[in-house]
Amino acid sequence: MKNYTESPAEPVQPPVVVSPKPKAEVSKKSQEQQALLGQMLIQGADYLAKTAKQVRLKREQEVIELRSGFKITIGEINAIVSANRLPYAPLFPNSIPFFSELKRLSGLDFDPAQFIKPSVVGTWLCEIIYGRFSKEVLPALRAVNPAFTNGVRPHKLFQYLTPEGQAKLEQFRDEAVDLMKTCATMYEFRQKLFQQYAVPYQIETF
Structure with a gap:
């Protein structure tokens, strides 16, 4: 019969007590800072x-003072030019003799009723009509409606005018037509346009 000897009991280690670190106190001065x-x-x-x-x-x-003497602000320019294109609606219809008068005064051979016209007609249009706006308006219109490599723009410039801007364009158009009817030559018309609305022109053009 085997004898069993009991092993001595292992000493029990006392538990380690970790004291919590004291919280760093924020002084009243630091809080104020x-x-x-x-x-x-x-x-x-x-x-x-x-x-x-x-x-x-x-x-x-x-x-900003317009060439016609009318004054306008940058905020008002933003009210004239829009980045959003309006649907096409003719602002130079055949019922209004704007292009017919240009043909008569210039002696240039073109059909005023045709959609495509000589490039110089577009130049005159920019000078006579868009030249009545402040000098910032036309570059802004060209920026939002850039031309193709052949120089043709995908849309009409006036489609990027706000309704207020289009109303001003119609006013400038009608005033130009009324003035053209009193003239016998393009040179006479441009002289009167300059005298009344300060729209510049080049003498060698005529």
Whole structure:
């Protein structure tokens, strides 16, 4: 019969107690400094936003004088030119003799009723009509309606005028027609157009 000898009991280790680290106390002065810094950052952001808004408003309120003597602001230019194209509706219909008068005064042989006209007619149109707007309007219209490599634009420039801009174009068109009817030559017409609306012209063109 075997004898069993009991092994001595292992000593029990006392539990290790980890004392929590004391929380770092934020002094009242540090709290005040942090609050002040936060307020400064908020005020700085508000100041920058307010300044940007003031600059934008000031820019929009800058006055530009048209060649006709009429004054306009940058904000009003934005009200004339639109990046969104309007549906096509003829602003130079055959019922209005704008191109017929140009043909009579210039002696140029072309059909006023035809959609395609000599390139010089387009030049005259830009000078006589779009030249009545501020100098920023025509470049803006050309930018939103860029020409193909052959020089032809996909849409009419006036399709990128707002309704207000198109109303002004119709006014300029009608005033040009009324003035052309009083003239015998293109040179006489351009002289009168310059005298009344300050639209420049080149003498060697005629």
